[in-house]
Amino acid sequence: MTEQKENKTLSVQALRRLPDYLHYLKGQNPKKDQYISASTLANALRLNEVQVRKDLAAVSPTSGKPRAGFEVTQLIQGIEDHLGYHSVDEAVLVGAGKLGQALLSYEGFRNAGLNIVAAFDSNPEMHHTSLDGKYVFPMDKLVNLCQRMKIHIGVITVPTTHAQEVCDLLIEGGILAIWNFAPVNLKVPSHVYVRNENMAASLAMISQHLKQQYQKDSMEVSSS
Amino acid sequence: MTEQKENKTLSVQALRRLPDYLHYLKGQNPKKDQYISASTLANALRLNEVQVRKDLAAVSPTSGKPRAGFEVTQLIQGIEDHLGYHSVDEAVLVGAGKLGQALLSYEGFRNAGLNIVAAFDSNPEMHHTSLDGKYVFPMDKLVNLCQRMKIHIGVITVPTTHAQEVCDLLIEGGILAIWNFAPVNLKVPSHVYVRNENMAASLAMISQHLKQQYQKDSMEVSSS
DNA sequence: GCATAATCGATATAGTATTATCGATTATGC
DNA sequence: GCATAATCGATAATACTATATCGATTATGC
Numbered sequence: 001m002t003e004q005k006e007n008k009t010l011s012v013q014a015l016r017r018l019p020d021y022l023h024y025l026k027g028q029n030p031k032k033d034q035y036i037s038a039s040t041l042a043n044a045l046r047l048n049e050v051q052v053r054k055d056l057a058a059v060s061p062t063s064g065k066p067r068a069g070f071e072v073t074q075l076i077q078g079i080e081d082h083l084g085y086h087s088v089d090e091a092v093l094v095g096a097g098k099l100g101q102a103l104l105s106y107e108g109f110r111n112a113g114l115n116i117v118a119a120f121d122s123n124p125e126m127h128h129t130s131l132d133g134k135y136v137f138p139m140d141k142l143v144n145l146c147q148r149m150k151i152h153i154g155v156i157t158v159p160t161t162h163a164q165e166v167c168d169l170l171i172e173g174g175i176l177a178i179w180n181f182a183p184v185n186l187k188v189p190s191h192v193y194v195r196n197e198n199m200a201a202s203l204a205m206i207s208q209h210l211k212q213q214y215q216k217d218s219m220e221v222s223s224s
Numbered sequence: 225m226t227e228q229k230e231n232k233t234l235s236v237q238a239l240r241r242l243p244d245y246l247h248y249l250k251g252q253n254p255k256k257d258q259y260i261s262a263s264t265l266a267n268a269l270r271l272n273e274v275q276v277r278k279d280l281a282a283v284s285p286t287s288g289k290p291r292a293g294f295e296v297t298q299l300i301q302g303i304e305d306h307l308g309y310h311s312v313d314e315a316v317l318v319g320a321g322k323l324g325q326a327l328l329s330y331e332g333f334r335n336a337g338l339n340i341v342a343a344f345d346s347n348p349e350m351h352h353t354s355l356d357g358k359y360v361f362p363m364d365k366l367v368n369l370c371q372r373m374k375i376h377i378g379v380i381t382v383p384t385t386h387a388q389e390v391c392d393l394l395i396e397g398g399i400l401a402i403w404n405f406a407p408v409n410l411k412v413p414s415h416v417y418v419r420n421e422n423m424a425a426s427l428a429m430i431s432q433h434l435k436q437q438y439q440k441d442s443m444e445v446s447s448s
Numbered sequence: 449g450c451a452t453a454a455t456c457g458a459t460a461t462a463g464t465a466t467t468a469t470c471g472a473t474t475a476t477g478c
Numbered sequence: 479g480c481a482t483a484a485t486c487g488a489t490a491a492t493a494c495t496a497t498a499t500c501g502a503t504t505a506t507g508c
Contacts, residue, residue: 013495015432019424023407037455045409048497053456066455066503083424084431098329102322108407112427152434176437177430183247183332185269193433195426200243200336202419206401207308207337208239209417210376213400235465261485272467277486290473290485 010082014055019112020045021055022079030072037069085113090151091179094166095158096121096136099181103155105132116155118145122162139169146173155179156186234306238279243336244269245279246303249296261293309337314375315403318390319382320345320360323405327379329356340379342369346386363393370397379403380410 024044028036038053045052056070057063059078064070080086088110093100096119103109104116119136121127126136137145145151154170156163156178163182170178177193180186186194248268252260262277269276280294281287283302288294304310312334317324320343327333328340343360345351350360361369369375378394380387380402387406394402401417404410410418 011495012429015428016422016425019407019422019428020409023424024409039455050497050499051495054496057457064456065505066457067453067505069455082432083428084435087431087435089431089434098322098326102326105322106423108424109427112424113431114427153430177434179426179430183243185244185248191437193430193437195430195433197423197426198240198243199330199421200247200332201240202403202421203333203336203338204239204243204307205236206377206403206417206419207311207313208306209419210313210401211308211311213415213417237465263485274467274469275465278466281487288486289475290487291475291483293485 010055010058014058015082017045017047017055018059018079018083021052022076022083025072025076025079028072034072035065035069036072036075038064040069083113085111088113088115089153090115090117090149091153091155092117092142092146092151092170092175093119093134093155093157094121094139094142094170095156095162096123096126096131097157100155100157101131103157104134114153117149117151142169143173146170146175150174152176153179155181157181160184234279234282238282239306241269241271241276241279242283242303242307245276246300246307249300249303252296254296258296259289259293260296260299262288264293307337309335312337312339313377314373315340315377315379316366316370316375316394316399317343317358317379317381318345318363318366318394319380319386320347320350320355321381324379324381325355327381328358338377341373341375366393367397370394370399374398376400377403379405381405384408 021041024041025036038056039049041056042049042052053064056075059082060070060075061078062071062074091114093104093116096104100119104119109116116134119131119134120139120142121136122139124138127138129136146154151173152175154175154177156166156170158166160182163180163184164186167178167180167186167188171188171192175192177195178186178188179195179197181197183198183200188194245265248265249260262280263273265271265280266273266276277288280299283306284294284299285302286295286298315338317328317340320328324343324345328343333340340358343355343358344363344366345360346363348362351362353360370378375397376399378399378401380390380394382390384406387404387408388410391402391404391410391412395412395416399416401419402410402412403419403421405421407422407424412418
């Protein structure tokens with residue numbers, strides 16, 4: 001058995017970088033480049049070299065070889081371990097609107113360790129239809145199905161107004177982690193983890209950046 | 225003219241919290257609660273009180289009153305200023321698949337200062353159809369339309385394989401900021417800002433949390 | 449083989465972000 | 479009016495993250 005790796009040295013920020021590393025590594029030819037150096041990775045992803053080295057040291061099962069780098073296959077293995085890609089978790093999705101459908105049909109999640117096994121929606125017209133192989137059930141089946149299947153992850157893609165009530169149902173069904181796409185601060189008991197996908201925050205960063213850009217530009221113009 | 229507020233004290237993390245503050249404040253009754261305290265907000269959003277106070281101090285045009293708090297309307301004004309919601313930026317979206325459609329039909333962006341004016345897709349069947357009032361154009365119209373309309377934001381919701389080429393087109397069209405939903409590290413010139421919507425990273429956090437949870441649980445069981 | 453240069457790991461430093469503390473201010477209720 | 483308690487702003491302490499530096503290690507090419 002692969003011994004349980006200590007994850008303590010891995011910061012939240014580092015965890016966010018792992019998918020990027022993984023993506024890059026998977027794009028490599030394992031025959032041609034058996035090893036990869038932290039420097040190379042850092043350069044490709046525009047990160048600091050030391051930072052990358054530290055991250056890799058934390059996830060790699062074997063340590064890096066001077067002059068060569070880290071073994072690519074080992075790295076991939078290590079990163080996927082840390083990301084939990086090897087233990088596929090089952091999830092349910094609530095809200096089969098456009099966003100919900102987009103997520104349901106996104107095959108990439110499967111590789112990333114998330115398997116959405118069923119969807120729920122309050123709209124009767126959608127019931128028992130199949131979206132990309134996943135059936136849409138009425139809301140009143142939710143709690144029971146989650147409990148019976150021991151599902152631990154719930155994805156919320158319903159309108160803001162219904163997010164909290166859906167959240168409550170999921171918790172009743174025994175969900176332990178919620179991936180929330182509605183812009184609300186969900187109230188949950190302490191044992192439940194909520195990950196907010198905050199589109200508005202992302203937007204804010206973009207618009208903030210553009211604003212600063214404009215400001216800088218206008219300053220340059222006026223001072224020249 | 226409202227004088228240009230100095231944004232320097234506002235950290236990236238703080239910026240991420242602003243949409244949450246805003247959402248909460250908008251949910252308040254301005255007649256009933258003219259003032260709101262940092263403590264109240266902190267409690268509602270489960271944040272540290274001092275942190276909230278610092279954030280509010282940075283965005284509020286007027287300082288808070290002891291014992292009362294900050295004026296709600298002023299705060300909303302201040303936050304929206306900082307988020308750039310008062311200068312609605314126009315954007316184009318490339319890739320009218322499920323995710324693209326979800327974003328097109330998400331009305332919330334309008335309030336958040338983003339107005340998607342047009343969509344592009346390589347699939348001829350979609351051309352000139354209208355999704356939620358936005359027309360889908362063929363790819364070869366992209367550069368010209370962006371330039372003519374002076375669009376500065378591009379949203380990429382195409383498959384990974386085409387993301388970079390779409391990105392290049394957008395830049396050719398004069399785009400300054402890119403909101404990228406494809407899991408690729410886009411190569412862009414230094415004046416272009418890229419905001420990656422990293423679903424995989426979010427997933428990682430969830431699975432990481434669940435893993436720790438399981439570990440903790442099993443430890444508790446085995447030690448009892 | 450041996451010098452060279454690339455890379456590593458470890459440790460130190462710098463930079464950010466969060467949380468704690470404290471005196472000053474002011475609404476509230478007696 | 480005056481004591482009280484809630485809140486503020488400022489500053490200090492802590493924790494977290496990123497970057498720089500340096501000696502140790504090892505592939506590469508002569």
